[in-house]
Amino acid sequence: MESTGDSFPVLDMAKLAAGDERPQAMALLRDACENWGFFELVNHGVSLELMDEVERLTKAHYVERREEKFRDFAREALATKRPDELAEVDWESTFFLRHLPVSDVSYTPGMDDDYKAAMGEFGKAVEKLAETMLELMDENLGLEKGYLKAAFRGSEGLPTLGTKVSSYPPCSRPELVKGLRAHTDAGGVILLFQDDQVSGLQLLKDGRWVDVPPMKHAIVVNLGDQLEVITNGKYKSVLHRVVAQIDGNRMSIASFYNPGADAVIYPAPALVKANEEEEEEEEKEIEMYPKFVFEDYMKLYIEKKFEAKEPRFKAMKAMETLNAHPISTT
Secondary structure, eight states: OOOOOOOOOOOOOHHHHHHHHHHHHHHHHHIIIIISSSEEEESSSSSSHHHHHHHHHHHIIIIIIIIHHHHHHHHHHHHHHHHOOOOTTTTOOOEEEEESSSOOOOGGGTTTHHHHHHHHHHHHHHHHHHHHHHHHHHHTTOOOOOOTHTOOOOOOOOOOEEEEEEOOOHHHHHTTTEEEEEOOOSSSSSEEEEEESSOOEEEETTEEEEEOOOOOEEEEEEEEEHHHHTTTTTOOOOOOOEOOSOOOEEEEEEEEEEEEEOOOOOOOHHHHHHHHHHHHHHOOOOOOOOEHHHHHHHHHHHTTTOOHHHHHHHHHHHHHHHHHSSSOOO
């Protein structure tokens, strides 16, 4: 387990669970959530054999089903688009799977039965891991156990869980195009199973881009905008991007544990109170994050994904102010 500071945080789930080193591990989790917005997990409980199978099937699926189509796209993009147009292109081949509230994995076209079975099992594993992480965050934040999980539930009593399966093929002109443009993630907790041989993922920290190091069988965790709102800014969602590479085809399997579509998102009252006490002591103006329905935020995010998050928060705050009938949270 790496120490705090400039080293990219790597957390050992076994040490977070119990033992003499648990206080140190929990302190590292706090630092990662408050100052990085990203960390890597080892000994996370997801079957390593399952991860190997998912990787094998994902890479085979790209070659068999998606590679030729992407090559056609790449040739056309580099031949016909101006540099300013290429700056708006993401050099990725991607598809999406939904696990919750209702799974679509079994009838997603182009996937064979083995791949569907593996991704279905993987979805259940990352769901369990995400909920374990939320409980650890509850503890770290001083919230009652289960608070964050409950905050994510929609009217059906479930969160939203989906997986974005991406390949970032080699690019002959990486100076012209990004694998994926810089953005923060809209949702809650993101669990990433990334290629351990090909790098490219970077996050912005203290004004500079920092590599997220590939690690065999690690799960990268990053925090989305909803956790920043619920924690009233205690935790932060962080800008990140994928840099296109000349060599190598980078695999990325990102699972998004998000609130239910109609879940009402707002700062946890206990954290607002704590912030008020801190701000009063320092004689600072108290800032409050907005209250909104997650689906409304997503509609705005789809239009503004590659723009700064702060105007999105302000827009939702304005909607809250204009709403003559406050959203019920009961």
